[in-house]
Amino acid sequence: MIIIDGQESSFKVNNFANLEELLVKVMEQDYLENRVVTDVLINDESFSEIYPHQAEDIETREIASVEIRSVPVAEMAMSISRELYKVVQIMSEGSRKVAELFRQADDSEALETYQDLLEVIRDFLGMIGVLRNEFSLQEQKVFNEAVEEISSLLGEMTEVMENEDWILLADLLEYEFLPAVDKWKQVIHLIREDIKSVKG
Incomplete structure (x- = not known):
């Protein structure tokens, strides 16, 4: 039995x-078009791959039921955009x-x-990039x-770090990077508005 979002599928x-x-x-x-799979349950137990193509190693004779749960892309995007405020x-x-710490x-x-x-910033910019590709932003200039x-x-900051000028790096973080990060709240707000208009 294969269940997709609560409905039994014709697949066996x-x-x-x-x-x-x-x-x-x-x-x-077609049903899963513009949707993101959030959960896969095998025999009522949550499944996620530990290594690439692990699903290939699981023979169907061991499976009684598969349940797939998904959400619309726009709904997932809204929830990601909420998380972005926390990341900021x-x-x-x-x-x-x-x-x-540098000053001390x-x-x-x-x-x-x-x-x-730096890792958090990289992930943040990656998530923003994904949302931007999925939902073309109307306020390109601000972005x-x-x-x-x-x-x-x-x-x-990379240059300053190479020169090991820690006090200058502290100044850059506090007086330039912080205000720059703060501006992302407005960008996230605009992204959310764009997602809402698509979702609407």
């Missing part, structure tokens, strides 16, 4: 050799903390925290200015 588990074959076929259905907060707090001459702790901050500012600052 035993028509497929393995789980991957089954999932690929189900994903090709994390970036603000992180940059304050790094600046403070706790360089090793500061550098470690700074690396974590482009925010991206340009943060990219330019990241470049400058």
Whole structure:
């Protein structure tokens, strides 16, 4: 039995050799167009791959039921955009903390925290990029200015870091990076408005 979002599908588990074959076929259905799969349950137990193509190793003879749950892309995007506000907060707090540590001459702790901050920024920009590709933004100017500012600052901070000028890096984080991060709240708000108009 294969259930997709609470509805029994016409597909039969035993028509497929393995789980991957089954999932690929189900994903090709029009019903899942513009939807994101959130959960796959095998025999009522949550399944997620530990290694690539693990589903290929699971033979269907071991499976009694498959349940697939999904949400519309726009709904998923709204929930991601809500999370982005939290990420902006994390970036603000992180940059304050790094600046403070550099000023206290706790360089090793500061550098470690700074690396974590850079990772958060990379992930943040990645998520923003995905949303931007999925939902063409109407306010391109605001978005482009925010991206340009943060990219330019990241470049400058990398140079300062190479010169090991920790006090200058602390100043950049506190007086330039923090206000730049704050501007992303407006960008996220605009992205949410664009998603709502698509969802509407």
